[in-house]
Amino acid sequence: MDPEVGNGCVQEDEELGWGKSLPVPSVQEIVRNDSLCVPERYIQERQNRPDYHSEVSYASSEIPVINMSLLANGDKDELRKFDIACKEWGFFQITNHGIAETVIHNMKDAIAAFFQLPFDEKKKYTMPANDVQGYGQGYVVSEQQKLDWSDVLFLVTLPPSVRNLKLWPVALPGFKESIDQYSTEIRKVTEEIFAKLSLLMGMDTDGLKMLHGEMKQATRMNYYPTCSRPELVLGVSPHSDASTITLLLQDDKITGLQIKHKDSWIPVKPIPDAIVVNIGDVAEVLSNGLYKSVEHRAVTNDKKARMSVATFVIPSEEVEIGPLESMVDDKQFPRMYRNMKYVDYLRHTLERKMDGKAHTEYLKLPLDTEFYPASLKLPVMDFSLASGDEDEQRKLDGACKESGFFQGCSSTILGRIQRVAEEVLAKLSLLMGMDKDGLKMLHREMKQAVRMNYYPTCSRPDLVHGVSPHSDACTITFLLLDDEITALQIKHKDK
Incomplete structure (x- = not known):
């Protein structure tokens, strides 16, 4: 045996104390x-x-x-x-x-x-x-x-x-x-x-x-x-x-x-x-x-x-x-x-x-601290440009593929949601290889349901959820957020 000496001591018989593994066949x-x-x-x-x-x-x-x-x-x-x-x-x-x-x-x-x-x-x-x-x-x-x-x-x-x-x-x-x-x-x-x-x-x-x-x-x-x-x-x-x-x-x-x-x-x-x-x-x-x-x-x-x-x-x-x-x-x-x-x-x-x-x-x-950093903002789509602007269409495609979430702006969003939905579905139809009215036709008599949420304060927010983790049973969802309070979280890359 050729013992190795380091710092004046030989430790060739010492175990690490890190753990052990059961013997198995070769x-x-x-x-x-x-x-x-x-x-x-x-x-x-x-x-x-x-x-x-x-x-x-x-x-x-x-x-x-x-x-x-x-x-x-x-x-x-x-x-x-x-x-x-x-x-x-x-x-x-x-x-x-x-x-x-x-x-x-x-x-x-x-x-x-x-x-x-x-x-x-x-x-x-x-x-x-x-x-x-x-x-x-x-x-x-x-x-x-x-x-x-x-x-x-x-x-x-x-x-x-x-x-x-x-x-x-x-x-x-x-x-x-x-x-x-x-x-x-x-x-x-x-x-x-x-x-x-x-x-x-x-x-x-x-x-x-x-x-x-x-x-x-x-x-x-x-x-x-x-x-x-x-x-x-x-x-x-x-x-x-x-x-x-x-x-x-x-x-x-x-x-x-x-x-x-x-x-x-x-x-x-x-x-x-x-x-x-x-x-x-x-x-x-x-x-x-x-x-x-x-x-x-x-x-x-x-x-x-x-x-x-x-x-x-x-x-x-x-x-x-x-x-x-x-x-x-x-x-x-x-x-x-x-x-x-x-x-x-x-x-x-x-x-x-x-x-x-x-x-x-x-x-x-614990889960209450496990949210995606706020600096990593969701993509923002300008729906007034989405009908013809190629850069905006590329942004829409990337947002749907990467995070499944994006934010929309322009005065259109304050009007009829139906009109915005039809515009988004038209662009998704093209990206999925259909005519632009493909998704709209597939939906037949398209329906909308509205859920209005109220989240009271909680003395122990670390113990509760406002809404439990889920995905939505719809084609797309439009959410109008509170302008001042951040609460929505999305799961992206396991975060």
Whole structure:
């Protein structure tokens, strides 16, 4: 054994105390013994299975690509792209990141060498009963839950003082050296990303780095065997990451990662030697929801096994996470999340199965503060222009697609609502490929119903709703609001 000494101490026998995962069979061995076998416990419920026919593959090209060299050198356009990527996607790929090809290829070779070891050799590094480090599968908390079609080796890699080298295959030639080099280079990229995020969140460039205390990196090496029925299983279940950011090294030739964007699963096609970066739960909380920790998953295939390396960047366990003061405004951007010590949040996630965005929901404040920021105003349509103005028609089309809500102005709105309804229906008819009177004809004897609402004051508005969440059982609804009191809320992008 080659113990790692850091700060004068060896901690190779210490457990993290973050959580534990139940032991499960090796998927690699299942496939090796019978390549056609798909045990029942790995077959996902029908609603959770990947639908290869409905994947929005064309949207892969829209996933942002950030040039790290330009970003690091202060290019304003690249910083703007970076900001939008964090807000709108929560995922992006980085190129020109400065990590040498040899470092990347050596890391991939080291992982391949580990998973090619005989099973009896790999078993020496099995996750201990009360730890999440080691060889096995994480997030397994019951004998009944569905399992992922993958094997992992999970190790805390930085700082060296917290490594548990008993779980490192250090006898494997070049393994430790490859992880050392790769982890060091990833740390440099992380610090550059943190510097830009710090500026965007109103801090000095070292703000995020200082906030993290003794920042840690944990590396999850994933092996996804082939599966004879890939449409029935998942390589990794949908989840968001309990990190600040995650940096993923993909297989250059096989697509397996998918991200959830606008309710669709979008494959992330690999760019050779690029690194995929995603916003984690911690960054979402610190930014008060401005930056998005997005659900993602991995799918399998029946042709070739796939490997990947995910590096999770996390704060020191004792750091308290919560929205930064610079990201909170009581009127426009009210606090969306409560504060919590990071180790408590980490335990909350690691002691439960992967379950979409359930973990960040756990940190959210009660519903009365969960409204969309007032500065993000609804589109305003000028109905006096809508009959012929192309820009106004484009606005109408975008409003109906993106939010399903818009506001109307002009003196027409104070006249007969029927006339306005016919104008809106005419434009919707054209946008839906009909003659302009298509919707009107479809409605036959069109009816209108009027609901007049009175909302009394309430001494405990945090406990009640004026109207419960719902959608309207009509074609369109026109609402005349109070000019001075804001109360209507719409759900947009889960907010």
